[in-house]
Amino acid sequence: MTQKKSIRKGGREGKAEGSKRPKTEPLVLNYEPLGDKTFFEGYRGDGEFFAAILSEPACPQTFRDLFGAVFFDEMMNRAGYLLSSPLLLPIIYPIVRDILDENGFGGTAEGLHEALIQAVEVLVPEETANRVREKLGLVNKK
Numbered sequence: 001m002t003q004k005k006s007i008r009k010g011g012r013e014g015k016a017e018g019s020k021r022p023k024t025e026p027l028v029l030n031y032e033p034l035g036d037k038t039f040f041e042g043y044r045g046d047g048e049f050f051a052a053i054l055s056e057p058a059c060p061q062t063f064r065d066l067f068g069a070v071f072f073d074e075m076m077n078r079a080g081y082l083l084s085s086p087l088l089l090p091i092i093y094p095i096v097r098d099i100l101d102e103n104g105f106g107g108t109a110e111g112l113h114e115a116l117i118q119a120v121e122v123l124v125p126e127e128t129a130n131r132v133r134e135k136l137g138l139v140n141k142k
Helices: 037-055 061-083 089-102 106-123 126-135
Strands: none
Touching: 037 061, 089 106
16 A cells, blocks of 8 residues: 655644644454454454545535445444444443544543443442452452
8 A cells, every 4th residue: 555645834744743632552353243244344344445436625514414324324323333332332332432532522432421321330230349349450459
């Protein structure tokens, strides 16, 4: 693949130095497909294709609207209950939080996070929550 070099204001090439965004570790996706792995690879290719189309400035707004309605309103809505599964949540939760934080919904996301933590404290038996904390190494052992 060829790499495209960007030229920013002032004629400088490459990434701007001193970016304010903190450098983070790359998100490792250890996702194991629920279905046929061959199909999954095709779906990944489809995702790359759609992403490339949507990133084109000449992509018509009508396609963007249609894609949003079909993918987000229909496909994501129908898959929503699976996105909270123990297999996918470690991948999905940080991505969703990052997107919300970067788009100015950090306070809302934090409030919802606190509601989920409170729900654990109120609804999940204490011995269950403690067992999970120990399993994940979230408890200081004396």
